[in-house]
Amino acid sequence: xxxxxxxxxxxxxxxxxxxxxxxxxxxxxxxxxxxxxxxxxxxxxxxxxxxxxxxxxxxxxxxxxxxxxxxxxxxxxxxxxxxxxxxxxxxxxxxxxxxxxxxxxxxxxxxxxxxxxxxxxxxxxxxxxxxxxxxxxxxxxxxxxxxxxxxxxxxxxxxxxxxxxxxxxxxxxxxxxxxxxxxxxxxxxxxxxxxxxxxxxxxxxxxxxxxxxxx
Numbered sequence: 001x002x003x004x005x006x007x008x009x010x011x012x013x014x015x016x017x018x019x020x021x022x023x024x025x026x027x028x029x030x031x032x033x034x035x036x037x038x039x040x041x042x043x044x045x046x047x048x049x050x051x052x053x054x055x056x057x058x059x060x061x062x063x064x065x066x067x068x069x070x071x072x073x074x075x076x077x078x079x080x081x082x083x084x085x086x087x088x089x090x091x092x093x094x095x096x097x098x099x100x101x102x103x104x105x106x107x108x109x110x111x112x113x114x115x116x117x118x119x120x121x122x123x124x125x126x127x128x129x130x131x132x133x134x135x136x137x138x139x140x141x142x143x144x145x146x147x148x149x150x151x152x153x154x155x156x157x158x159x160x161x162x163x164x165x166x167x168x169x170x171x172x173x174x175x176x177x178x179x180x181x182x183x184x185x186x187x188x189x190x191x192x193x194x195x196x197x198x199x200x201x202x203x204x205x206x207x208x209x210x211x212x213x214x215x
Contacts, residue, residue: 012119015127017055018134018167020044022074025137030112032143032180034096038063039080049075091115106182110142113175118167134167144180 018024021044030036040060044052049070056077057065063079070076092114097105116138120127139162140149149161151174161176 012117013059013136014055014119014121015131015134015167016121017042017052017059018118018136019130020048020055021052023137025139027139027141028112028114029141030094030110030143032096032108034094034110035082035084037080037082039066039078041076041078043074043076046070046073046075052077107179108144108182110144110178110180111175112140112142112177113173115171115173116165117171118169120170132166132168135164136167138163138165138174140174140176142176142178144178146176146178148175148177150175 063081066078097109154163
């Protein structure tokens with residue numbers, strides 16, 4: 001099966017959110033059928049509660065508001081969306097190459113690519129000045145071991161890659177490739193080989209028994 005997706009966690013990320021929040025992290029978790037969960041977590045000073053809620057809604061339209069946690073000094077917002085089909089929004093391409101596309105391969109290959117841009121309200125020198133000091137995180141979880149991730153510098157650990165992105169670059173293209181063993185196919189092959197070995201052994205034993213013995 002080959003599935004091609006077009007979707008977006010966020011077409012643009014408002015710089016005002018990145019600049020005022022203490023931490024912003026976006027996560028995409030992709031499954032074997034290339035459905036997935038997209039989420040955002042952001043935290044800021046508690047005095048920015050209303051603004052953080054507004055910015056997070058604008059950044060992730062259509063997402064459910066999972067939680068708002070407020071303490072005396074901080075506010076944390078979490079929003080997510082689960083999609084059975086990710087083929088309705090732009091700026092993301094993902095594919096799964098499995099047994100139908102590559103019948104002789106023992107691994108399924110997954111690819112992912114997403115484009116993200118930073119939205120500066122005015123683009124003035126005063127607004128752009130803090131951009132090199134402003135970072136956010138993007139975490140991608142794939143249904144196989146990640147073998148390639150771009151841009152370089154992403155922290156890869158098993159099925160997960162984590163990028164720290166700097167707002168001085170106003171556009172990003174993130175991509176990754178992952179591989180997963182096709183254990184169902186491997187088990188079928190092992191069963192066929194074991195059965196063939198059994199039949200050959202049974203034939204040789206029968207042949208040996210039918211061979212005339214010397215008196």
